[in-house]
Amino acid sequence: MIDRDHDDNELDQERRPLGMVLLGGLYLFFFMLTMSTFGHPFPFLGAIYQGRPAEIMVFIDSLICLYLFLGLMKRQQLTFYLLLGYNAFELVNTLVNMLGISAAELENVVGSPIDSRGMQINNLTVMAAIILLSVFIYRHRQYFTNRSPYLF
Numbered sequence: 566m567i568d569r570d571h572d573d574n575e576l577d578q579e580r581r582p583l584g585m586v587l588l589g590g591l592y593l594f595f596f597m598l599t600m601s602t603f604g605h606p607f608p609f610l611g612a613i614y615q616g617r618p619a620e621i622m623v624f625i626d627s628l629i630c631l632y633l634f635l636g637l638m639k640r641q642q643l644t645f646y647l648l649l650g651y652n653a654f655e656l657v658n659t660l661v662n663m664l665g666i667s668a669a670e671l672e673n674v675v676g677s678p679i680d681s682r683g684m685q686i687n688n689l690t691v692m693a694a695i696i697l698l699s700v701f702i703y704r705h706r707q708y709f710t711n712r713s714p715y716l717f
Contacts, residue, residue: 607619
């Protein structure tokens, strides 16, 4: 005879909360978005990199996003801290880029006119989104239940 209560209990424990699914989807999107910038200039800590250095940075950033996605899917506790650290670094990077890269520099690299006011608004919007995302992650810290330091 099958113990239905026991089977239902196992299913509840294996179900991934909606917040974790949404976060996983977001970081999978970040991974794909980062990979799509391969071969393009890469702004990093107030400088614009091109060529091989930019490709290396995009590759490393993509690996980090992939790790964060996999860690979210595994509900890894270490990923919780890595997510907050990554978001904090992205916040600092966006702020330094906003203050250190002028619209004229960006125009030289891109080859077309840049609206400096729009660029500032976009950067501030990204910073606000990162902060809100970090708050969401922090509030859902109880879902990171896997204490294993390994993904596989």
